[in-house]
Amino acid sequence: MTFLADLLSTVFERRYRWPSLEEDDDRPIEALTAELVSATGEVSGQSLARRILDRYDQMDDTTKWTFFRHLALDMTISPEAVRAALKGYEEGQTKASYRAFVAAAEPPRQELIRRLNQVPGATAALVRMRADLLRLGTEDDALQALDMDFRHLFASWFNRGFLVLRPINWESPAHILEKIIAYEAVHAIDSWDDLRRRLHPVDRRCFAFFHPAMPDEPLIFVEIALTRGVPDSIQALLTEDRTPLAPKDANTAVFYSISNCQKGLANTSFGNSLIKQVAADLKVEMPGLKTLVTLSPIPGLVRWLRGEGIEYDPGDKDLMRQLAALYLLKAKHDAGGPLDPVARFHLGNGAEVHKVHAGADISERGLAQAGGAMVNYLYNLSNVAQNHERFAAAREIAASSDVRSLCASAEKRMVRSLAVG
Amino acid sequence: MTFLADLLSTVFERRYRWPSLEEDDDRPIEALTAELVSATGEVSGQSLARRILDRYDQMDDTTKWTFFRHLALDMTISPEAVRAALKGYEEGQTKASYRAFVAAAEPPRQELIRRLNQVPGATAALVRMRADLLRLGTEDDALQALDMDFRHLFASWFNRGFLVLRPINWESPAHILEKIIAYEAVHAIDSWDDLRRRLHPVDRRCFAFFHPAMPDEPLIFVEIALTRGVPDSIQALLTEDRTPLAPKDANTAVFYSISNCQKGLANTSFGNSLIKQVAADLKVEMPGLKTLVTLSPIPGLVRWLRGEGIEYDPGDKDLMRQLAALYLLKAKHDAGGPLDPVARFHLGNGAEVHKVHAGADISERGLAQAGGAMVNYLYNLSNVAQNHERFAAAREIAASSDVRSLCASAEKRMVRSLAVG
Amino acid sequence: MTFLADLLSTVFERRYRWPSLEEDDDRPIEALTAELVSATGEVSGQSLARRILDRYDQMDDTTKWTFFRHLALDMTISPEAVRAALKGYEEGQTKASYRAFVAAAEPPRQELIRRLNQVPGATAALVRMRADLLRLGTEDDALQALDMDFRHLFASWFNRGFLVLRPINWESPAHILEKIIAYEAVHAIDSWDDLRRRLHPVDRRCFAFFHPAMPDEPLIFVEIALTRGVPDSIQALLTEDRTPLAPKDANTAVFYSISNCQKGLANTSFGNSLIKQVAADLKVEMPGLKTLVTLSPIPGLVRWLRGEGIEYDPGDKDLMRQLAALYLLKAKHDAGGPLDPVARFHLGNGAEVHKVHAGADISERGLAQAGGAMVNYLYNLSNVAQNHERFAAAREIAASSDVRSLCASAEKRMVRSLAVG
Amino acid sequence: MTFLADLLSTVFERRYRWPSLEEDDDRPIEALTAELVSATGEVSGQSLARRILDRYDQMDDTTKWTFFRHLALDMTISPEAVRAALKGYEEGQTKASYRAFVAAAEPPRQELIRRLNQVPGATAALVRMRADLLRLGTEDDALQALDMDFRHLFASWFNRGFLVLRPINWESPAHILEKIIAYEAVHAIDSWDDLRRRLHPVDRRCFAFFHPAMPDEPLIFVEIALTRGVPDSIQALLTEDRTPLAPKDANTAVFYSISNCQKGLANTSFGNSLIKQVAADLKVEMPGLKTLVTLSPIPGLVRWLRGEGIEYDPGDKDLMRQLAALYLLKAKHDAGGPLDPVARFHLGNGAEVHKVHAGADISERGLAQAGGAMVNYLYNLSNVAQNHERFAAAREIAASSDVRSLCASAEKRMVRSLAVG
Numbered sequence A, B, C, D: 001m002t003f004l005a006d007l008l009s010t011v012f013e014r015r016y017r018w019p020s021l022e023e024d025d026d027r028p029i030e031a032l033t034a035e036l037v038s039a040t041g042e043v044s045g046q047s048l049a050r051r052i053l054d055r056y057d058q059m060d061d062t063t064k065w066t067f068f069r070h071l072a073l074d075m076t077i078s079p080e081a082v083r084a085a086l087k088g089y090e091e092g093q094t095k096a097s098y099r100a101f102v103a104a105a106e107p108p109r110q111e112l113i114r115r116l117n118q119v120p121g122a123t124a125a126l127v128r129m130r131a132d133l134l135r136l137g138t139e140d141d142a143l144q145a146l147d148m149d150f151r152h153l154f155a156s157w158f159n160r161g162f163l164v165l166r167p168i169n170w171e172s173p174a175h176i177l178e179k180i181i182a183y184e185a186v187h188a189i190d191s192w193d194d195l196r197r198r199l200h201p202v203d204r205r206c207f208a209f210f211h212p213a214m215p216d217e218p219l220i221f222v223e224i225a226l227t228r229g230v231p232d233s234i235q236a237l238l239t240e241d242r243t244p245l246a247p248k249d250a251n252t253a254v255f256y257s258i259s260n261c262q263k264g265l266a267n268t269s270f271g272n273s274l275i276k277q278v279a280a281d282l283k284v285e286m287p288g289l290k291t292l293v294t295l296s297p298i299p300g301l302v303r304w305l306r307g308e309g310i311e312y313d314p315g316d317k318d319l320m321r322q323l324a325a326l327y328l329l330k331a332k333h334d335a336g337g338p339l340d341p342v343a344r345f346h347l348g349n350g351a352e353v354h355k356v357h358a359g360a361d362i363s364e365r366g367l368a369q370a371g372g373a374m375v376n377y378l379y380n381l382s383n384v385a386q387n388h389e390r391f392a393a394a395r396e397i398a399a400s401s402d403v404r405s406l407c408a409s410a411e412k413r414m415v416r417s418l419a420v421g
Helices: A002-017 A029-037 A039-057 A061-074 A079-091 A095-105 A108-116 A122-136 A141-157 A174-183 A192-199 A234-238 A271-285 A301-308 A317-330 A341-348 A364-370 A384-394 A401-420 B002-017 B029-037 B039-057 B061-074 B079-091 B095-105 B108-116 B122-136 B141-157 B174-183 B192-199 B234-238 B271-285 B301-308 B317-330 B341-348 B364-370 B384-394 B401-420 C002-017 C029-037 C039-057 C061-074 C079-091 C095-105 C108-116 C122-136 C141-157 C174-183 C192-199 C234-238 C271-285 C301-308 C317-330 C341-348 C364-370 C384-394 C401-420 D002-017 D029-037 D039-057 D061-074 D079-091 D095-105 D108-116 D122-136 D141-157 D174-183 D192-199 D234-238 D271-285 D301-308 D317-330 D341-348 D364-370 D384-394 D401-420
Strands: A164-167 A204-210 A220-227 A252-260 A291-294 A352-357 A374-378 B164-167 B204-210 B220-227 B252-260 B291-294 B352-357 B374-378 C164-167 C204-210 C220-227 C252-260 C291-294 C352-357 C374-378 D164-167 D204-210 D220-227 D252-260 D291-294 D352-357 D374-378
Touching: A029 A039, A029 A061, A029 A108, A039 A108, A039 A122, A061 A108, A061 A122, A061 A141, A079 A095, A079 B079, A095 B141, A108 A122, A108 A141, A122 A141, A141 B095, A141 B141, A164 A271, A174 A192, A174 C174, A192 A204, A204 A271, A220 A271, A234 A252, A252 A271, A301 A317, A301 A364, A317 A352, A317 A401, A341 A352, A341 A374, A341 A384, A352 A401, B029 B039, B029 B061, B029 B108, B039 B108, B039 B122, B061 B108, B061 B122, B061 B141, B079 B095, B108 B122, B108 B141, B122 B141, B164 B271, B174 B192, B174 D174, B192 B204, B204 B271, B220 B271, B234 B252, B252 B271, B301 B317, B301 B364, B317 B352, B317 B401, B341 B352, B341 B374, B341 B384, B352 B401, C029 C039, C029 C061, C029 C108, C039 C108, C039 C122, C061 C108, C061 C122, C061 C141, C079 C095, C079 D079, C095 D141, C108 C122, C108 C141, C122 C141, C141 D095, C141 D141, C164 C271, C174 C192, C192 C204, C204 C271, C220 C271, C234 C252, C252 C271, C301 C317, C301 C364, C317 C352, C317 C401, C341 C352, C341 C374, C341 C384, C352 C401, D029 D039, D029 D061, D029 D108, D039 D108, D039 D122, D061 D108, D061 D122, D061 D141, D079 D095, D108 D122, D108 D141, D122 D141, D164 D271, D174 D192, D192 D204, D204 D271, D220 D271, D234 D252, D252 D271, D301 D317, D301 D364, D317 D352, D317 D401, D341 D352, D341 D374, D341 D384, D352 D401
Parallel strands: A252 A291, B252 B291, C252 C291, D252 D291
Antiparallel strands: A164 A204, A204 A220, A220 A252, A291 A374, A352 A374, B164 B204, B204 B220, B220 B252, B291 B374, B352 B374, C164 C204, C204 C220, C220 C252, C291 C374, C352 C374, D164 D204, D204 D220, D220 D252, D291 D374, D352 D374
16 A cells, blocks of 8 residues: 555656756647657657647647647548458458558547657646537537547546545645535535535545546545435535534435536546445445435426426425426436436436425525425435346336325326316 | 555555455356446446456466457457448548447457456456466467457556656565566576665666556566666676665666566557656766666577577677677568567667677576677667667667677678688 | 655554543542552553543643642652652662662653653643643742643653654645644734645745644744745735746745744744754755745834834834844843844844845734834854854854944934934 | 655655765764753754764774763763752742752753754664663663663653554565564564565564654564464464465464564563554454464573473473463562563563463474473453553462463472472
């Protein structure tokens, strides 16, 4: 452990030692990328890679767009070459013919990105580069194809086996904590005092995934409250003047906020792994924990109700709970899954809709998005795999009988209201 | 640095916590691999991955061979599917059509290997798996094609940007040091006392590359002696009763041994990066260092001399030096490069043939392979890129005038001897 | 290094593992202290020590005072015993007679405090205990004598050789940083943003001394600005909108704030060591640094001017500089040293009065205490020992000719004003 | 934890940075020690301290002896001064009078030693210095008195609260492991392979105490075997070809070797703390552990038997067990405690004599010292305090009924043999 720890410190130290690039190189960037993917690039690649990344760093959006187009159009596959290699492969499936196929089927920009990644700090730079690409490339087929190559490489680089789960607490470095403040996407953290309240009390936990090559950047983090019983309100959960619960008295771990940190890692889903790993770790630490639930927003509820022309009243708690249950169980996406994105995430992980609450998030956003309603998704580790399979295969949504019956009441009410109307 | 260090410790700690797999699963391994690459595998994949790796661990060579054949034949690309996807892509180069092509062109076994890598310790297990594959698959085209996929993934995973350079010294952990003893491939380390003599004196250094996911396994390491002047004998360099040189008095760093540690990482070359990184680090630490050279074996010399019918006499030092120079500069591989593998490595890195020595390695192996001759390759950092390019482009070998003139003498001698003979 | 690092982690981890004391022990505290210093205490001392420290933690000031009186009166030396042992020692200076003298001359409370220190966290608890003692014991001879024993032990425990110098920066743990905010005694830190401005820019440094047994508590810290030239205003130095200076361009390190953190470590001076160690480290890191100065407050200036009936005008910069020079060079303490406590500290360390500035600290406190004046003390490492000796021997104050001449002008002005008046 | 770890690394790093002392200082060492304890020494003390320690390092034994005599005679207390200060204190017990007494009662050499300790590495140097003193001072009253001052300071410096317990295992640094080999005092470790067998198997543990200022030097260590049932032979315990026991199947922890490492820390007993701390840690790690015993040598058995004229026969196991029980329970030291030093140590810690075994250590030393007999001391944590107290108060030895009855048989046999004889 120690040695490993020490081992990694090098990456960081090096940052300060790296000699700056002395002479300028005013060749166009296309010349640099061509050289980097060439045979020469294999040996003298590091300074070339730094030069390209430095150059990129100073580009404005238009220049970046041009650079992406260069990668997309000039460094892509050649269908003829693929076809020829494929033919060779079919004629004789040998090492050589397969190697030729693999070489033809992989666009040169993939090797370019791998070689850019030689430089300390490059991994984070490439993640930011992809964030730019996602932003600038929405309307452009070639750039979207280029993005597939980033995704492909990131799937290898950010493989679960390379991620490291770390607790985030009040003893974590300030430069990491300021990122937690910045990246919290669900319930905003207002100040360092607010952060302290999230991290420091004995009944609070926070965990993040990191990648060894980006030690200063959390990839995703989850905030947890330890409670007795399943909570029904985020205000109560986060209130400033609570008395912290001794961990040994807790029976429930509430995952009340999960935030992705890196736009450039979109579509590389870590959430499922994070939840399961943290759940497993907490159970080892606190054998008394019996229940793992979320306290989640229902971001699409109001929009859907309005779209459907269904009237709602945040003050009518029974009504709100019925409508929330109805929405979560019945509102469907075109592709067949649940309309609500948070529901899709947790149900896809094998959780079930456990309880719905009204008046549970009376922040401005909570009222605007869901009329104050929230939901607990339950992670019952013995059902998770089965739930996941049914959901994956048949879009079947696991829900408690309580929630089912609320949904049924809502449906009856709709029928009645139609009848009346 | 600290945080990073701490961050990584998790991987290791987890090893001890992992619950053992309880129930047995007696499905055939083909069923497990199929499930792991399926949609379900995305969520419940970790236990499946462990099961496959555990199962693999207990296979004998025959069963491994069958398993590899399964990966090679059942989880490969479908040329028809590739062709169809390629056609779609040519008809309209969109995100969807490119995605379809990428999916078709990547054999399912690549995704399988990525998913196997989710488990702690999996990276090392997969490196060992490839070592088995290289051993068992020499005669089998399909297995050699499968190997291309391992290489492809390892090129991403062991990207230079993810490697960590660490000093190895007498304060390193014993379980790492015993691997240094085991892996030293050039000048065997006989005992812990011998190891101490290699690592502990103030004029000795050793550095290794590690990967964060394999913290207990060096990937490659280099042993260095600090000297005044370029050494001409490995015996003198390693003699037990020398007085260590104070580092401030050293003007030369001698890379006298470079050893790859992982058979499963064959063809993933780290040596060039290692030498350059270490050279840069040493220059920062000791500004007085002026010269970076190797003291290298010439493993193919005797075999070549015999093949050519050239007589040699280890006792005739002038002759041996001439013959060594001749061999290094003139003996060619079919592909056009130098015949000697060590020469290929260093010249490919941009080094030059600096000096040749007779009676420099009088160990049994040194006499058998090279009649006691050795060579210094010089890394002159200001010429390295240029040397490399000329070597890559035109197989031009950089050599000192001294070595060139020895080679010329040898050629004259040959001519004379032909004339005489 | 790694192993050492790891080695220390134990102290901390243990904190969480310590089983709580089960059964209550309602004996009076005097019984517990008696048992702890007895032979039994040697073996079963840890739980006893915890019990006493826990008990102490819950005492109010009155009970603490009583507890201190118990230590002061019941666990002190016996003059008769000392005299008898001394007599024995004079009669025959042997191991046994000296041992008997040492035992008699050391009050039992010293052994008590050493045995209390067995428990994890005890060192910090004992430092807090002494802070209480200093607060409650001001009027009480016996308690002040007791304090001498704390000082005696702390002089051994906090020996320079056991202290560890650490950089404090934006990557330091938040729980340490919040203490920096709390303990900054010279120029208050208003917020985390303010802290970030003190620590994060490339031209700022901060260092603290720690003790291994109190890893969460800085003992003393110094804040440093890197500048070109000697600064003449704290406002300019700390202004929010400056452009940070590249360290390689800095020629001056300004120690602009030194804060002691632990009231319980009063009279255990770390400041001198801290400044010298940091100065040595900075010179190694940045060979371009030529000048090490402070930018220090003159806290007693206004009070002294008023006491002396000397008129001053913060708006008259020439006047203020003359008066500041006069005060620093001429105003004396009863014991003969400089009246100003900050001057005493730096001159005692061997620094010299280098420059005085008017309008240099226009904060409320700066104006109230010194009419806005500040001073640079210069640490010229080649003169420090000599300055120190002259100051220690003859109270001779080292000062630049500039400051001397300002002082002379002030004296002339005084004479004139007397003549006029 | 991380921060703490990092915090400590400084000490170590500094070692390499320390500038060497440039100018020579040829004053006699008495002048240097006088200056170091003077006022000046407070400020410029570090270089002075290094000079003295460097000078000491090059002394031969005669010069060391002279140096110690200087400390012992020139830097000791003045009885007149103590008496005067004591008188002042009795006349008025104030801060000032107590301070004067404390100053007079402490010999200047104590302050000297504290000031020597300012330099990195000084703590270890002072421990070695005391080892010299113990070796050279055996016959000299003044030097033995001087040793009391070392002991006094070391009792503060090596206070239990400052010690750190660390596991020693196969991942520990080689430079620590080579010290374990060197210091093992009970059952010699022959080679690195032998060491590996002691540390690496899953049923073996080793722990050591370290001091933060001597991170490269274990102070004391204990070797442990995990077993099922109490072992009766050291050969069986350490045999090379055993199958390691899974820790979850172990019910007994056997402390089979405890070794002090530092001669200079004689009389500073860590063993009791070490055993209790390790016992507590193991119980947390392995709740299945029920029994904590030693497997200890009986070093004085044969000498005592011979002294008493009692015949013994290593081949007669019943006899040997009876004689061992007799010796352990009845053979007394002049001071009243058990004659056997190992028995004194464990019984003093509160252990009990649990079982005796014949043929248990058939090594040359085991046969010579104890005719092959060994003993288990049992640490029953619920009795330890009570056993300790009875032993401390009344020299009462706790023993199992089994051992008592063996002892009774031995006594009967003695009577019979007397009767017969």
